[in-house]
Amino acid sequence: MLIYILKRILYMAMVLFIVVSITFFMIHNVPGDPLTSSVMNLPDQVKANYYARYGLDKPLFEQYLRFWKLLFTEGSLGESIKYPGRLVEEFILKYSGISARLGLISVAIGFSVGIVFGIVAAIFKNKWPDYAVMLTAIAGITIPVFVLAAVFQYFFTVKLQWFPTTGWGTVRHMVLPIACMCLSPIATYARYMRSSVLDVLGQDYILTAESKGVSSFNVVRRHVFRNSVLPAITLLGPSVASVFTGSFVIESMFAIPGLGTYFIRAINERDFTMVLGMNLFYCLLYIASLLLVDILYVVIDPRIRLAASKDGRRKKAHAE
Amino acid sequence: MEENILEVKNLSVSFFSYIGEVRAVRDVSFSLKPGETLAIVGESGCGKTVTVKALMRLFGNSAASIKEGSQILFHGQDIAQMKKTDLYNVRGSGISMIFQDPMTSLNPTMNVGEQIMEGIRTHNSKISRSDARARAIKLLDLVGIPSPEERIASYPHQLSGGMRQRVMIAIAIACEPDIIIADEPTTALDVTIQAQVLELLRELKDKLNTAFILVTHDLGIVFDFSDRIQVMYAGRIVERGTKYEIYKNPVHPYTWALLNSIPRRGLQSKDELYSIKGTPPDLMLPLECCPFAPRCDYAMPICKERAPQEIALSETHGAACWLLHSMAPKVQRPVHTGGSDDE
Numbered sequence: 001m002l003i004y005i006l007k008r009i010l011y012m013a014m015v016l017f018i019v020v021s022i023t024f025f026m027i028h029n030v031p032g033d034p035l036t037s038s039v040m041n042l043p044d045q046v047k048a049n050y051y052a053r054y055g056l057d058k059p060l061f062e063q064y065l066r067f068w069k070l071l072f073t074e075g076s077l078g079e080s081i082k083y084p085g086r087l088v089e090e091f092i093l094k095y096s097g098i099s100a101r102l103g104l105i106s107v108a109i110g111f112s113v114g115i116v117f118g119i120v121a122a123i124f125k126n127k128w129p130d131y132a133v134m135l136t137a138i139a140g141i142t143i144p145v146f147v148l149a150a151v152f153q154y155f156f157t158v159k160l161q162w163f164p165t166t167g168w169g170t171v172r173h174m175v176l177p178i179a180c181m182c183l184s185p186i187a188t189y190a191r192y193m194r195s196s197v198l199d200v201l202g203q204d205y206i207l208t209a210e211s212k213g214v215s216s217f218n219v220v221r222r223h224v225f226r227n228s229v230l231p232a233i234t235l236l237g238p239s240v241a242s243v244f245t246g247s248f249v250i251e252s253m254f255a256i257p258g259l260g261t262y263f264i265r266a267i268n269e270r271d272f273t274m275v276l277g278m279n280l281f282y283c284l285l286y287i288a289s290l291l292l293v294d295i296l297y298v299v300i301d302p303r304i305r306l307a308a309s310k311d312g313r314r315k316k317a318h319a320e
Numbered sequence: 321m322e323e324n325i326l327e328v329k330n331l332s333v334s335f336f337s338y339i340g341e342v343r344a345v346r347d348v349s350f351s352l353k354p355g356e357t358l359a360i361v362g363e364s365g366c367g368k369t370v371t372v373k374a375l376m377r378l379f380g381n382s383a384a385s386i387k388e389g390s391q392i393l394f395h396g397q398d399i400a401q402m403k404k405t406d407l408y409n410v411r412g413s414g415i416s417m418i419f420q421d422p423m424t425s426l427n428p429t430m431n432v433g434e435q436i437m438e439g440i441r442t443h444n445s446k447i448s449r450s451d452a453r454a455r456a457i458k459l460l461d462l463v464g465i466p467s468p469e470e471r472i473a474s475y476p477h478q479l480s481g482g483m484r485q486r487v488m489i490a491i492a493i494a495c496e497p498d499i500i501i502a503d504e505p506t507t508a509l510d511v512t513i514q515a516q517v518l519e520l521l522r523e524l525k526d527k528l529n530t531a532f533i534l535v536t537h538d539l540g541i542v543f544d545f546s547d548r549i550q551v552m553y554a555g556r557i558v559e560r561g562t563k564y565e566i567y568k569n570p571v572h573p574y575t576w577a578l579l580n581s582i583p584r585r586g587l588q589s590k591d592e593l594y595s596i597k598g599t600p601p602d603l604m605l606p607l608e609c610c611p612f613a614p615r616c617d618y619a620m621p622i623c624k625e626r627a628p629q630e631i632a633l634s635e636t637h638g639a640a641c642w643l644l645h646s647m648a649p650k651v652q653r654p655v656h657t658g659g660s661d662d663e
Contacts, residue, residue, distance in 0.1 A: 125381075201381045204424040211378055211419075212439035212491065213412030216404075222438070226429045301429055302475040 001298070008294065012287045016280065023279045024064055033270050054081050056272075067276065077277035082269050088277035092259065096281065098168065099247055099258035106178045107240055110185025115232055117186065118193020119220065122201065133190055140187025149180045149253045166255035177254045181247065185239050189232050196228040203227070226300060233296050240289040325498050325531060326352040326375070326394055332387040333367075333374045342603050344370040344384070346555040352499065357525065357532040359546035359563075361539055361578065365600050367555040368535045369420075372501045375399065375533075376411050395498075413443040413495040420504040422484035426476040432487045433472035436460070439494045459490040464520055482513035486520065493524060501533045506541065518545065540582050543567060548636065551575050554601050554611035557630075561637035572639045573616045576653050610642065618643060618651050 033056065042050075051057040055066055070076055077088035121133035156176060157165040163176050200206065201224060209223045210216075248260035259278065266274035297304050333345040345367045352358055360368045373379060374386055377399060386392075392399040394414060399407065416439075419425040427435060436456040441447060447455075453472070460468035463486040476484055485505065492500050502521065506514040518541055525532055534545055542549060542563070549566040551559040551574060559572040570576055580594040598615040601607060610616070613623040622642050630640040642648055 198381075204419060204421060205427040207378055207380050208417075208419060208425045208435075208488070208491065209427065209438070210380070211376060211411055211417040213408045213410070213442050213495075214438060215408050218442075222430070223427050227427065302431070303428060303477050 005291070005295070008291050012284075012291065015287055016283055019283045020276065020280050021064070023276055024067065025060070027270075027272055027275050028060055028063070030270070033272075054079075054273075067273075077280070078273040080271055080274050082266070082271040082274070088273050091262070091274070092277060092281050095257060095259045095262060098256060099251070099260055102174070102177055102181065102250070102256070102258060103240070103247055105174070106181035107185060107236070109178065110182040110239070111189055111232070111236065113182070114186040114189025115193050115229065117190035118232070119197050119225070119228075121190060121194040122197035123220065125198065130194075133194070137187040137190045140183040141191075143183075145180055145184065146249050146253060148183065149176070149250060152176050152180060153253075166253075168254075168256045173254075173256075177250050177256060181250055188235060188239065192232050192235060193228065196231045197224055200224050200228040230297065230301060233293055233300065236296070237286070237290040237293040240285065323353075324351040324393075325354050327391070328375070329391040329393070331371065331374060331390045331392065331400075333370050333384055333390075334387055336383045336385070340604050344555055344603055345374065346607075348552075348555070348557055350550060350557065350560070352531050352533065354498065354531055355529045356548065357534060357546045359534045359536065359542040359549045360552055361536055361542060361549060362552035363537060363596075363600055365603075366552050367603075368537075368552050369503055371552070372417070372503055372533055372535055375499075375501065376415050376417060377402075377407060378411070378417065409443070412439045412497065414497055415499045415501065416492040416495065416497040418485075418488050418492045418500065418502040418505045421508045422481055422488050423508065425488055426484055428476055431473050431475050432460075432479070433457075436472075436487070436491050436494055439491055443495045455494070456490075459494055460487070462493075462524075463487070463490045464516075465490075481509055482516060485509060485513075485517050489517075489520065489524070493528060493530075496528065497530060499531045499533065501535070503535045504537070505534075507536075507538075514541075521545070539578055551578065554607060555603060556611065556640065558612065558641070559639040561634075565634070565637040569637075570653065571633065571637075571644060572641045573618050573643070573651075574612050575639075580654065610640075617654075620648065 048057070055063055058066070067078065070078055075089075077092075080086040080088055080091065117133045117136070121130040124130050153165055153176065156162045163172050167173050206219060206223060209219045214222070247258060248264055250256070251258040251260040252264075259281075262274075263278050263282075265271075266278065328351065329349050331345055331348045332343065335342040335344060348367075348371055350358070360371065362368050370384065374384075374390075375392055375394075377386065379385075386400050390400050394410060397406075397410075399410060402410070426432065430438075433453065433456050436459055437449075437452040440452045440455055441449075444452075457468045457472055460471055465471050465483060465486055471479075471483075476487070479487065485508075489505075492502075505521065506517050509517060521532075522545060524530075532546075534542070536542060546563055549561060549563050550557050551566070551572065553574050559566065559570065559575045566575060567579070570579060574596075577594070577596045581596065583593055596615060601611050601614070608627060609625060610619075610623040610628055613619045616623065620642060622645075628640045628642045628645075630638050631644045632638045633644070643651055
């Protein structure tokens with residue numbers, strides 16, 4: 001198990017390296033640089049000084065090496081080109097907290113509510129709870145998040161005045177953005193869970209459990225849930241990522257000072273170091289959530305646990 | 321005469337689908353005494369499994385329902401009309417079931433100890449966890465699983481098919497039910513394992529003194545195991561009797577055909593094993609005639625017009641066939657050449 005995780009972390013490092021490298025060369029090959037994006041008309045000498053300061057006059061490969069050297073020797077992602085004196089890693093740490101809080105709460109709500117909805121829909125298949133859940137699910141998948149955000153803002157802030165329109169700080173500020181962000185995960189998880197629960201309900205071991213005299217509620221709790229939750233767990237990794245991309249829209253619509261807004265701005269301003277740093281950060285989050293999902297798999301399904309530990313045992317025997 | 325623990329009266333079960341009603345079990349009546357073993361035999365798709373599942377109302381999420389007028393009296397209480405909570409009490413502790421396929425009948429994400437203990441703890445809320453565990457270990461030992469203290473923590477995928485069926489049996493006997501239903505308990509197993517599992521069931525039957533209902537399409541295993549035999553065809557019981565009556569003096573052509581299709585010792589390689597031509601009828605049809613008539617070698621005009629009523633030949637022996645009618649021609653049971661009859 002430990003060996004398995006170590007191996008996975010090694011793979012993660014490799015993936016990160018590749019992604020960051022590709023991003024580096026791509027962002028530098030996009031036409032324009034931090035100066036052309038602003039309309040300042042500077043003398044050539046000033047421009048040359050500016051490039052020299054950030055090493056942008058050096059060959060591309062040298063800049064690439066410089067980036068890794070800085071990361072490994074000083075543990076730093078460098079200084080923002082657009083906002084001098086602002087370190088990329090400090091910037092990320094400062095604003096990612098807000099995005100993370102939004103994202104994690106909405107994934108948590110989406111996952112748990114979606115799973116409960118899915119189970120209810122499957123148990124009451126072709127009855128009204130099923131239709132209600134499926135209607136919500138279709139709405140959640142088809143309505144774009146920006147439409148939802150606008151509608152919510154109109155009803156809950158302009159008409160009813162329950163919540164503030166935009167801004168950040170109190171719990172009341174969080175309600176609407178989270179409501180917008182978790183509807184789509186609820187829909188996705190509910191649909192996956194419904195089909196997987198239906199599948200499990202048709203399995204022979206459910207009959208076995210019922211033949212023991214276990215009540216319907218306990219059959220669902222002890223036998224159905226664990227066997228049907230795996231497909232939903234698989235989605236957890238990608239949905240963490242999609243929540244982050246989704247938050248770009250939500251953050252700008254609700255004027256939340258999260259990382260998403262700054263990411264878009266950094267790309268538009270060709271802030272090379274900032275883009276690279278944030279990309280590294282998102283990539284790390286994504287891969288880490290995939291690893292987390294794999295570990296969850298092992299916890300939930302004993303058959304997967306055995307495969308991993310057998311591997312470890314064979315290695316140990318080999319070493320002896 | 322001992323009191324019957326189970327009395328099934330006019331049981332009919334139908335599946336409702338988009339294309340119509342499938343009448344899987346049609347007006348079946350039978351009874352069971354304590355400690356007795358009843359075998360229900362017949363081809364695939366003639367309602368054996370549905371009949372026994374109906375005894376526990378165990379239809380999972382299929383669209384089956386027991387029809388009006390059916391009675392399943394267990395200790396005098398009607399299971400067909402029972403409330404859910406009472407039904408939960410009967411399942412497992414009154415009647416329990418061993419399923420056909422041990423590979424799919426155990427929950428893959430729960431260890432076998434938990435699965436055995438679940439039934440014990442459901443029916444005995446006062447029992448402590450450690451006592452239930454001790455009982456589960458005892459049960460595993462009883463069904464012949466070596467080193468049960470270690471095996472109790474195993475997951476189903478770590479056990480062989482035979483072992484899993486032993487676990488299934490342990491689950492079924494955990495609460496000492498009055499009736500154990502074994503639904504083709506050996507069909508999914510290797511021949512050598514089949515013999516072991518049957519041997520185990522026979523031992524348990526003697527030890528526990530429970531009534532057994534054995535569902536099978538293999539007449540070869542029935543004789544050793546059962547006291548009485550019921551032959552089913554197209555959702556009806558066509559012949560019933562003690563095992564001696566069925567083996568020595570069968571009267572229904574379908575029973576003859578089933579008995580003739582058992583492989584016998586001394587069958588030469590050039591001899592072909594007898595098989596019944598055709599397939600059982602579509603259970604969506606009303607079947608006003610004798611359902612076996614199209615495949616029967618002795619069918620008379622009447623067989624295709626009206627369904628025969630059951631005629632009692634003795635207190636225990638009965639069959640539904642027009643050949644038993646006083647006006648019917650006398651027909652001898654065909655004995656096939658090329659093999660000696662074991663029984």
